[in-house]
Structures are given as structure tokens and as C-alpha cells.
Amino acid sequence: MDKWLDTIRGKAYHAVSCFIGHMNIIRRKESTLADKIKIVITDHLEPDFEWELERLPRDKIIFETYQLKHASEDDLIEKIKDADLVVVNMAPMTERVIESLERCKTIIRHGIGYDNVDLDAATKKGIRVANIPDYCPDEVAEHAIELIFAATRKVFLMRDILVDSSREGRWDFEPIYPIYSLKGKTLGIVGCGRIGSRVLKKMSGFEMNIIVCDPYLSDERKKELGIEVAPFEQVLREADVITMHTPLTDETRGMIGETELRAMKETAFLINTSRGPVVDLVALAKALREGWIAGAGIDVYEQEPPPLDMELFQLGSAVLTPHLGWYSEESNWSIREKILEDMLRFIDGKPPRFVVNKGVEDVLKQGGR
Numbered sequence: 001m002d003k004w005l006d007t008i009r010g011k012a013y014h015a016v017s018c019f020i021g022h023m024n025i026i027r028r029k030e031s032t033l034a035d036k037i038k039i040v041i042t043d044h045l046e047p048d049f050e051w052e053l054e055r056l057p058r059d060k061i062i063f064e065t066y067q068l069k070h071a072s073e074d075d076l077i078e079k080i081k082d083a084d085l086v087v088v089n090m091a092p093m094t095e096r097v098i099e100s101l102e103r104c105k106t107i108i109r110h111g112i113g114y115d116n117v118d119l120d121a122a123t124k125k126g127i128r129v130a131n132i133p134d135y136c137p138d139e140v141a142e143h144a145i146e147l148i149f150a151a152t153r154k155v156f157l158m159r160d161i162l163v164d165s166s167r168e169g170r171w172d173f174e175p176i177y178p179i180y181s182l183k184g185k186t187l188g189i190v191g192c193g194r195i196g197s198r199v200l201k202k203m204s205g206f207e208m209n210i211i212v213c214d215p216y217l218s219d220e221r222k223k224e225l226g227i228e229v230a231p232f233e234q235v236l237r238e239a240d241v242i243t244m245h246t247p248l249t250d251e252t253r254g255m256i257g258e259t260e261l262r263a264m265k266e267t268a269f270l271i272n273t274s275r276g277p278v279v280d281l282v283a284l285a286k287a288l289r290e291g292w293i294a295g296a297g298i299d300v301y302e303q304e305p306p307p308l309d310m311e312l313f314q315l316g317s318a319v320l321t322p323h324l325g326w327y328s329e330e331s332n333w334s335i336r337e338k339i340l341e342d343m344l345r346f347i348d349g350k351p352p353r354f355v356v357n358k359g360v361e362d363v364l365k366q367g368g369r
């Protein structure tokens with residue numbers, strides 16, 4: 001009975017929310033925007049925004065949501081040009097899109113990486129860009145570790161072998177050999193920020209030798225983590241497993257290509273949960289096919305979803321996941337809470353918790369918007 005009542009209540013609530021949402025868009029046309037804050041979500045993963053709308057001051061805002069991930073620049077501009085606050089997941093906030101914004105003061109990137117937002121254009125226009133860096137570091141670190149074990153222990157191949165062995169009525173382990181123990185081997189962590197440092201901590205119990213490459217770590221942070229840093233070339237040369245945790249920048253784009261893959265050990269594994277363009281996947285496929293390295297675990301791709309003819313799909317030594325390193329039920333709620341917090345701060349006239357284009361404050365002081 002309780003469940004039934006909940007369902008009815010839920011449906012009634014949903015209908016009212018949809019109606020109110022619809023009225024909001026209509027009201028926007030009737031009133032001037034001057035007295036309301038317009039928040040636009042360009043593309044979202046949330047099934048609906050009932051939870052947020054219950055907590056936002058509805059009388060002060062106009063709230064519009066879209067799915068414009070693959071929309072044209074013009075369509076995106078049309079929907080966001082008069083927004084005060086834009087929340088964007090994957091939609092590309094190019095220079096032209098940002099230039100077209102008439103009132104926007106803040107762009108919140110739904111996630112950690114913000115390479116789909118043209119930071120220079122936003123800074124020039126006096127728009128703060130914020131990310132949500134603290135919603136899923138443990139999930140991504142766990143995912144990287146899961147890929148390390150899945151790739152080095154050849155977990156998916158083992159399942160295929162089990163099925164084949166059952167079909168033939170005898171054990172045939174031949175295709176699985178060799179597997180090496182991780183104990184005593186070297187793990188190379190490239191990028192030791194929020195996620196990389198968690199991989200460091202969580203992997204510390206596996207009796208591996210861990211080397212870290214991060215030229216931007218402060219001496220204080222190195223001391224805190226109890227590490228020295230190594231040059232990238234040393235990690236390539238010495239590591240049995242390399243796991244990438246850098247942001248995507250001009251410096252890290254293509255950081256692992258043919259030259260780097262050839263510099264790695266033939267028995268080594270490459271793991272990438274950072275950003276697709278950090279690793280050249282065509283070169284990686286060649287490296288796996290020709291045996292320059294032993295295997296890989298990849299969560300992120302240059303094009304997402306990747307094209308069906310991506311060669312890695314044909315290679316059993318590549319463990320592939322669909323950019324879900326960030327996901328758990330807990331992180332899913334965490335990001336909603338943190339974005340809501342930033343929206344409420346915006347409504348109260350406060351900056352978001354994590355501004356990534358620090359130079360914007362100078363532009364704002366000099367009279368930018």
C-alpha cells in the first residue's frame with residue numbers, strides 16, 4: 001500500500017514538476033529577464049532535475065535543461081545566449097559560443113576536466129569557469145586499479161578460455177601465458193593530483209615499487225606523499241605498468257604516442273583513465289598488435305563514443321571501458337549536491353567553489369562583467 005501511495009505521489013509530483021518547468025519557459029517569454037537568474041543546463045546525465053528544483057529558490061530563477069551534446073554551435077548559442085549561469089557537461093563551449101553569451105557570469109563544467117571550455121575566451125569576457133574536482137577521485141582511482149588488474153591478469157581472456165575449455169571438455173591455458181606477478185614490479189604514475197595520489201595510496205599495499213612523474217608537484221606535497229618524482233623518460237623505461245592521470249593540456253595531448261610506446265618494456269601495460277587525446281590510440285593499437293607492449297586498459301577516447309572500426313576493439317590485450325571511471329551511485333549524488341551548492345552560491349552572488357580560470361579575477365577587477 002505504502003509503495004502504491006509512493007508511486008502515485010511520485011507521478012503526481014512529476015506531473016506538477018513538468019507543468020511548473022513548462023510554465024517557467026513560458027513565463028520567461030512573458031517577463032523580462034532582468035529580475036530573474038537564468039540557469040541553463042546544456043547537456044545532462046541526470047534523469048530529471050526534480051531534486052534540484054525542490055532546493056532552488058524557484059521564484060528567483062528560470063531553469064532550462066537541454067540535451068545539446070552534439071548540437072551545432074548555432075543551436076547551442078540560441079539556447080544559452082541569455083543565460084546568467086551555464087552548466088555544461090560535454091557540449092563544446094568554443095570561443096564563438098562563449099563570445100555570443102550576453103549575460104553569462106559563470107560556466108560550471110559538470111565534471112573534472114574542462115578541456116571542452118575555451119578558458120581564454122571565458123577569461124577575456126570576464127566569465128568564471130568552475131569545475132567539480134572533488135566528486136569522484138576515489139572512483140577513478142579504483143577504476144584505474146581495476147584496469148591494472150583486469151589487463152595484467154587477462155581477466156576477459158580468462159573468461160573466454162574458460163568457455164572454450166568447457167566446450168572442449170579439457171583445460172587449455174596456453175593462450176593465457178604469460179602472466180607476471182605485480183609484486184616487486186614497478187608502477188609508474190603520471191600525474192599525481194587528486195586521482196593519481198589516490199592510486200598511489202591505494203596501490204601502496206601491493207608490494208610494488210612506485211615511481212611518480214609530476215613536474216608540477218610542490219616540495220611540500222611531495223613530502224606529504226613521501227615521494228621523489230622521476231622524469232617521464234624514466235617512467236617509460238622502467239615501469240611495468242604506467243597509469244595516466246594528467247589533465248588534457250597542450251603539453252599532455254599526445255603524450256603517449258609511437259615514440260613513447262616503443263620506449264616502454266615489451267612486458268609493460270598502459271592504463272589511461274585521464275582524457276582520450278593524452279594517448280594516441282592508433283599508435284597504441286599498433287604497439288599491441290606488434291608486441292611493443294603487452295596490454296592496455298583504456299577508459300577514455302579521443303572521440304566519444306569511439307568509432308566502431310577502432311582497431312582496439314579487435315585486440316584482446318586491450319581492456320576497454322566506456323568513460324565510466326567517474327561513476328558510482330555515491331559520486332552520482334555527490335556531483336549533484338556540489339553543482340547545486342555552486343548554483344545556490346551563484347544566486348547569493350558568491351563565486352563557485354573551484355574557479356579554474358584564476359586570471360578572470362583581474363579582468364573582473366578591471367571592470368569586466
Ligand SMILES: NC(=O)c1ccc[n+]([C@@H]2O[C@H](COP(=O)([O-])OP(=O)(O)OC[C@H]3O[C@@H](n4cnc5c(N)ncnc54)[C@H](O)[C@@H]3O)[C@@H](O)[C@H]2O)c1
Pocket residue numbers: 112113114133136137140190191192193194195196213214215216217245246247248251252273274275299300323324325326327
Ligand atoms: N575517466 C573518468 O571518468 C574521469 C573522471 C574524472 C577525471 N578524469 C580525468 O582524470 C585526470 C586527472 O584528474 P585529477 O582530478 O587528478 O586532476 P588534478 O588536477 O588533481 O591532477 C592532475 C595532476 O597532473 C599533473 N600534471 C600536469 N601536467 C603534467 C605532465 N605534463 N606530466 C605529469 N604530470 C602532469 C598536475 O601537476 C597534477 O598534479 C584529468 O584528465 C581528468 O579529466 C577522468
